[in-house]
Amino acid sequence: MEPDLFTAAAEERQEKDPTGSPLAVRMRPRTLDEVVGQQHLLKPGSPLRRLVGEGAGGPAGPSSVILWGPPGTGKTTLAYVVSKATNKRFVELSAITAGVKEVRAVIDGARRATGGFGKETVLFLDEIHRFSKAQQDSLLPAVENRWVTLIAATTENPYFSVISPLLSRSLLLTLEPLTDDDLRGLLKRALSDERGLKDAVTLPEDTEDHLLRIAGGDARRALTALEAAAGAALDKGEPEISLTTLEETVDRAAVKYDRDGDQHYDVASALIKSIRGSDVDAALHYLARMIEAGEDPRFIARRLMISASEDIGLADPNALPIAVAAAQAVAMIGFPEAALTLSHATIALALAPKSNAATTAIGAAMEDVRKGLAGPVPPHLRDGHYKGAAKLGHAQGYVYPHDLPEGIAEQQYAPDALKDREYYSPTRHGAEARYADAVEWTRQHLGRKRS
Template sequence: MTLFSASAPRPLADRLRPRTLAEVVGQDHLLKPSGPVGRMVASHRLASMILWGPPGCGKTTIARLLADQTEFHFEPLSAVFSGVADLRKVFDAAKQRRGAGRGTLLFIDEIHRFNRSQQDGFLPYVEDGTVTLVGATTENPSFELNAALLSRAQVFVLNRLDDAALELLLTRAEAETRKKLPLDPDARQAVKAMADGDGRFLLNLCEELFALAPDKPLDTTTLIGTIQRRAPLYDKSQEGHYNLISALHKSVRGSDTDAALYWLARMLAGGEDPRFIARRLVRMAVEDIGLADPQALPQALAAWETYERLGSPEGELALTQCVIYMATAPKSNAAYSASKAAMRSARETGSLMPPMHILNAPTKLMKGLGYGKGYEYDHDTPEGFSGQNYFPDGMPRQNFYRPPERGFEREIRKRLDYWSKLRAQKAADPDAE
């Protein structure tokens, strides 16, 4: 620190950085004395860990405080700016420190940015205790980190800051500056919503608001026109992409129309390609609705085609209409389940031949071998149904498709039950007309 550094201006977020783990907001499930990290600190025994959570939830702060409160040397690196040479220097210094009886906490921000071989490079030093690794990531470690590294580190999930945690930060900001935020109650709530769970972003907004010094408290409309709204957190190639489409799909499956519309809006607001959503809607139509409403598939295809013709934003209304249609449609996965059951049976039974009576016999040789012998033409029967066996000889009859008593499949079930009854009657009395 230089002579003048103490008087240099510091951002509000830095001035309010917690000095103890007890001051960290929103992560009590990990940091309280009975929590897993709290217990480590109490015993002065740190295990390597991965801190997984959204931006602004305190990952870097927690790592620094862990080192302070356990008297480890804190060695920070960013995976964005560091390479193998930087890691070698850290490991060499850590070995010397270890020889003097002091441990090293190696904090790697955005650890998912290191490639697989770089991650493998940590393993010997983590394994022998040269460093205690604390990695921070916003991405799902299951997808981004090596299994070998994960087996040597505990993964702790940090929460997105909730309303109570964000309110506590606002109160601390007002105490630090000795000023009241120039906001009416609704605007104060709007500021927390704009932060979207990111404490650092919230404090940066506070600093901007304190600098405004308006004549009267801002209402929500004025607030939105005055400060920059935070872009929604959404990475189209990472976990957020899969989480939100899963939420949309399951909301449609669960017939929760309003929740489905919310997740659709979240994806569109985050910049998702509407064509990806359209493809998923087609899948929902065949996987979760099927023949309970045969119009679901044409609706999904029509919505996709409409979007292709109109583009954004007009074409997005067709996707909205399709989501509403499918969320309110009767649901059935009977066709999906039947397909999986039939595939499983096909794999188990191998290359069984069809029964001879349903094989074509275009040559005399084939006729002489019995191809087509005994086949009954269904249209020539009074019921339009012969009841013959179409499974391979020696294979018991299977029942893959079991339509529920919902939607159009109720009618299909009546037909299947009728044919099953006829089949049983014909099997009992083959000569009956």
Template sequence: MATTPLAELLRPKTLDDFIGQLHIVGKNAILRQAIESGNIPSMIFWGPPGVGKTTLAFIISQKLNRPFYTLSAISSGVKDVRKVISDAKSSIAGTILFIDEIHRFNKSQQDSLLGAVEKGIITLIGATTENPSFEVISPLLSRCQVYILKELDKEHLLQLLERGKKRLESDHETKIKIKEDDALLRVSGGDARKLLNALELVIQAEQGAKKEIEITNDKVQRVIQKNLAIYDKSGEMHYDIISAFIKSLRGSDPNASVYWLARMVEAGEDPKFIARRMLILASEDIGNANPTALVIAQSCFDAVNVIGYPECRIILSQTAIYLASSAKSNASYMAIKDAQKLVSKTGDLSVPLAVRNAPTRLMKDIGYGKGYKYAHDYDQNFADLEFLPEKIKGTKFYEPGDNARERELRARLKSLWKNKYKY
């Protein structure tokens, strides 16, 4: 007989027992007020795995005395959605439909929800680890409130660990001493379910006839490695594998990249998820070292939206190999990061008069646009002009990388700006 996992045994039934996400369910927070009032909108919970999306839906089902249906986008389709809507039409109380991994629903499946949500026949609660702006159709998204759930921090994980320890001590009549918790926290990756699964695996491996179990980092690492298949039976290595894939691309290893890609393909990973990650990497880690990388990554993303498995694996492989083999530069990423950091410190500095827009006579009279030089009227299509606010003039955000293309860019910028930006 299968035993109930510790994570399920400890699933909170009330908001008072819920750990984390105080910005939406803490005292006087907007979602908490909605739940306690019993008047909830259709909503999307967006956040990493193991942070409470499904648990919040479960708490709503316990709190509200309304019909509550649960579907998984992996195993459900339009037929299942229509059955819930049909049942909801004959129900006096408003029906709540929870769809886990709603990002896996295609457009037609999401379209089947739209009318019922719009008319209030069902209140939709969707859970997703993917940005709903990309994965949920606009008409449906516009009718839902999006709540962003954050990764659990160390304090929250330690609270969960203590609850898990007490429950296991009671169930197994064993004294548990957590001497070291670094390894448990590390393997959890901020995921409550992974943390409790890991703790349970260690206790099961160590129990026997022992009346006291001591948990150390070495013991956790040894047990988790030995039981990795069990530990990952729910696909919890999803983020570990995509991390290895991206790091292999960044590290210019096409062989490792294709291996991790194959792992994801074999596991049935959403090809759009893979393509989107490569699209980000093409700009973040390659950038102007090879601008064509972004074009190819975008073409890949467009292609996998048209061509599904099994053929799209070839397109993913071609793109992964190209990106891995390309020259690398994070200069564009660092430039916007540094610029944003300065903006947060200096606030809204005034735009220099010369580069302000002057659409009216009054604006021209008070100096808007005065002194502006039209670049194409000058040699090399360049005019020496100050474009930055006075307070930060001469600040350099873009530092070209040490690769063939960006060395050319550096030489051109140095030729144009002389010593101003010290290129």
């Protein structure tokens, strides 16, 4: 696990003669200036520039960096560039497979390498949010004593997933999703660069557009698909990568779908309306179109969460937890596996009984508030936990429902102007039928007049 002289020599040989390495490896940035995207982190004088020794005073700041951003935004790349720019050895661990034992082995090896070979080490720890508190604690001595330069990557909010002592000793850098323009620049460089395809083929606009959809904002995925398609085109003797060749190579059809235009909103709308209409097959079709077009899975998950409350509500109280769980899973795993999670949630929501009673209820209540129908809170409901409240009549005469056999007291809760207003009109669909019975019973026991 720990790097040695043979590992360093192998890396040096690969850099001098990258033949045979994947395109994504050959095009790996060697300097910060070659990094795609993340311009907010790469400005002159930025903390990241100072970390690698650029600017006055040389390297500055903490010896630990936390990179926070979605998958495919270049966290591993930045860690590698830092190691090369500072002439340090690069060791990569994943929190999914590594534990305290592996971390300590790397740290011990780094200390020996520093003493024996004068070579410091960058430890890149991917998905640090998967480490427990105790596992993260094991990193602190190495960070505090600068035995390694720790660069940790996470897709989770580090303020919730990284322990405070480690976070306080780290430079936190937030990475943004790569844009299509970022990836276009990367593809252009890969096509012409001596380390890349050396102008062996060209990339027409329609093929490039589909390639960007396939990539879904992931640079490595874009380069992998480009390399495969370029190889297929050259085997055919074709001077350019046609859309057909790309489709054949990646085994996908070019979906007619514009992520920034009308198609984007039309397909998303069709997905939600198909779920609302309980047509599970149509819903799955539109979901598939969004996935194949490279739609952000988090966008799809957000729409499903909205649908769970807007169109299903209490007719199936499990719909919202399913949608929320799907959104959390999607954020953690990303594509391609996230497609399974989104399918799971879409099927559950499409087949659930439907009710928009929660939607119309809050809409009607908010409309009354906008019209000025509010009024003061009834005195017996006001706060009585302060001196002088009783003299004002606050909290006087309030009946505590738990003191009554049926757990409900006949007293007024709404302001006078709204005391007989009824907003919630439950359906008899699915589980909401019992809420319909409950609301009828409670309104009777509250002494409400029927409207």
